[in-house]
Amino acid sequence: MDAATTLPSPRRIQGTYYTLLLGNTLAASFIWGINTLFLLDAGLSNLEAFAANAFFTAGMLIFEIPTGVVADTVGRRASYLIGTITLATTTTLYWMLWVWESPFWAWAIVSVLIGLGFTFFSGAVDAWLVDALKATGYRGSLETVFGRAQIVGGIAMLSGSVLGGVIAQITDLGVPFLVRALVLVVMFVVAALLMHDIGFAPERGQNPLRATRTVFRASVKYGLGNRPVRWLMLASPFTAGVGIYVFYALQPYLLELWGDDEAYTIAGLAAALLSGAAIVGGALAPWVRRLFHRRTSSILLATVASAVVLLGLGLVHNFWVAIALVAVWGIASAIDDPVHRAYLNDMIPSKQRATVLSFDSLMGSAGGVVFQPALGRAADVGGYGASLIWSGVISAVAVPFVLLSRAQRSPADTAQRVDEVGGTE
Template sequence: MTAGASDANGGEGGGPSADGRAARRVQGTYYTLTLGNTLAASFIWGINTLFLLDAGLTNLEAFAANAFFSLGMFVFEIPTGVVADTLGRRASYLLGTLTLAATTALYWMLWVWQSPFWAWAVVSVLLGLGFTFFSGAVDAWLVDALTATGYSGSLEAVFGRAVVVGNVAMLGGSVLGGVIAQLTNLGVPFLIRAGILVVMLVVAAVLMRDLGFTPERGAGPLKATRTVLRASITHGLGNRPVRWLMLTTPFTTGVGFYAFYALQPYLLELWGDEGAYSIAGLAAALLSGAGIVGGLLAPVVRRRFRKRTSVILLSTITSAAVLVALAVSANFWVAVVLIAVWGVSSSIDDPVHRAYLNDMIPSKQRATVLSFDSLLGSAGGAAIQPVLGRTADLGGYGFSMLWSGVFQALAVPFVLLSRAQHDPADTAREVTSAPQPGDEPTTDAALPPTVD
C-alpha cells in the first residue's frame, strides 16, 4: 500500500481489520446501493417512451425530452463531481437520491396533468442533475473506504460483483416494471421508483460514512471549487495515462447506448415479425444475463494478464469485431449468440477499466475526475447515437451495426496510448491510491508470471 493509504488506515478508517469485517461491510453497502439504484432506474426503462406518448407528447417531443435528460447530465456532471470532492461522497449520494425521488414524482404529475412539452424539458434536465450526483461519487466512496479499512484484494473483483448485482437488478426491474404497467397503468412504475429511492435515501443515510476521505470544508465554496477543479484537471486531462483512457469513453459509451436500444428492433427484423414484442425483450434479457457472466469472469480474466490494458484491449477489439459480425449476419440465432458475446466482453471491460482509472487518481480529486470521465461518455452518447440512428435510416440496422463496430474500434489507439505510459496502476493487483508527494513507488515484484 502507498503512504497515502497508510495514513487513511490510521485515521478515520480505524486501521486494517484483521478479519476483513470492515472491508466486507463497505462492499456490502456498495452492493446494496448498486442494487437499489439500478432497480429504481430500470423500473421505467421498458415503458418510458410509451409513458411519454401516453402523456400526449409526439414522437419528436418524447425523444427530445430524452435529449434534455442527456443535456442535464452533460451540464451538471462536473459541478456535482466537485460537490462530492468538497462536501463529501455521502452528501453527494444523498442529494442525488433526494433529487431523483422528487423529479420522478414530478414526472408522474406531468403525466397526470398532460403537461406541455416545455415542462417535460425542464424536469428532464433536473432528472439528469439527479443522476450526476451519483456518477463518480459512489465509486470514489468505495475506493477510499476500502483503502481506509485495509482491503488488499483486487478492485476488479469488487467492481465485477457490482456488475453482476446491477444486471440482476436491471433484469428484474425491467420485467417487473412492464408487468406492473400492464396490470395497472403506465404511471404506477414511476411511483414505485420514487418509493424505492426514498428507501435508498434512508439506507444510505444509515450505512454510508466518508471513510478515508476528508471533505475540503475550510475554504469558501467558490475557492474550494476552483481548487478542486484545477487539481482535477492536473490529475485528469493533465495525467497522460488517465487522459488517454478517458478518451476511450465517448466511443465505448456512445456505441453501448446505441446498440442497447437498436438491438431490440434489429432482432425483430431478423425474426421476421415486427409484432413479436417478447423477442424484442430478449435483447435486454440477453444483455443482462451476459452482464452477470461478464462480471463474474472479469477478475478471472484479469488474473491471466499482467496488465490491465491488455484486458481492456482484448474486450474493445472483441466488441468491435462482434458488432461487425452482427452487421453481416442474417440469421436470428447467430445474432443471439453474437449479442451474448458482446455483452460478456463489455462487462469484462467495465470493472477493469474502472479499477485502472481509480488507481491513477488521488483521493481528493477522485470523484471530480470520475465525473469528467462520465461526462465524456454522455457527450459520446449525445454525438454518436444520432449519427448511428441516421445510418440505420439510410441503410438499415445491419449497416448501423457495421458503423458501430468502426466507432468502437476508434477507442483502441487511445488504450494503446495509455498503455504506453507504463503507469504502475496498469500492473497493480490490489487497492492502491494514486501516489502523493513522498509516497513510495508501487511495485509488483511478488506477482506470478502472466500473459502481458
C-alpha cells in the same frame, strides 16, 4: 465519521456498496427495457426519442463536474442522498409528461434534470468505496470488488428489467416509472442509515467557490493532465457514448426482428440479456485480468470485441442470432468495466477522486449527446440495422486511444492489489 469511532471492516464496506448498487440498479432498470417504447408511445419519432435521451446525456455532461465537486468538497454521502431525491422527483415528472402528452421541449427539459440526478451518483459512490477500502485496510484487488459489483448489478438489472416489462404488459408503460421513483425513496433511507464518509474528510472550511476552483484545477491536473488517464478518458465518448444508444435501440430492434411491436416482454429481454451478461462478465473479469499482465490488454480486447459484435448485429436478420450477439456484446462490456474502473481509480488521488471519475463519465456523456441523435436519425433513414453498423464503426475509434494509454506504461496498468499504486498526491 468521528475519528474515535471504530472503523467498519472492509467486508462491511463492500456489503454497503453492494447494497447501494443493488437498490440503484434495481430502481433504474425498471424502465430500461421499455424506455424507448415509452417515448415512442408518447408520440415522439425515433429522432425525437433519441434526442430526448441525448438531452439526458447533455444533463450529465453539464452537471458532471459541479456534482463531482460537491462529492469532493461536501461529501460523498451527501452527494448520494441528493441524487436519490433528485432522480425520484424527475422520474415522477417524466411519468407526468407521458400522462399529459407533453410537447418535445418539455421532454428535453426533464431529461436534462434526470441527467442531473444521475451525476450525483457517478464518481461519488466509487470514490466512497475506494477511499473506505484503503482506510479500513483492504489488500485485495479492485477488479474483484468491481467484478462482484457487476454480478450484483446484473442480478438487479435482470430482475428490474424483466419485472418492468411484465408490469408494463399487465398495466401500462407508465407504471414502471412510478415503481422506480418509489424504490429511490427507499434507497434514500437505506443510504442515510448505512453510508458514512470513511477515509475522506471534505474541506468544509473553505469558501464554496474557492473550494470548487481548487478541486476543479487539481482534477484537471490529475485527469486530463495525466497522460494515461487522459487517453483512457478520450476513448469514453466512442464506447460509452455509443453504448447508450445501442442499449436503447435494442428494444425496438428486437421487437422488429420478433415481428410484434407490442411484445413489451420481448423488449425487456434485451435489458435482461445484458444483465445476465453483466453477471457472467463480472464473474469472468478477475479471471480475465489474471490472463494478462497489463490491464489495458483486457480493455483493448473488450473494445475490439464490442466493435466487431456491433457490426455483426447490424447485419443479421435472425432474431435468435441477434440475441446471441447481444449476449456477447454485453459480456465484453461487462468484462471491460471492472478493469477499466480499477485502472482509473489507481491513477487518481483521493481528494480529487470523485471529480476525476466524473470527468470520465462526462466524456461518455459527451459522446452520447453527439451520437444518440445522429444514430437515431440513421435509424429513421436506414433502419436500426444500419444504425448498429455505424455504432460498431464509431466504437472502433476508441482502439487507438486505449493503445495510447497503454503506451504510457503507468504502474496502475500492472497493479494487482489496491495498495500497490497511486491515489496519492
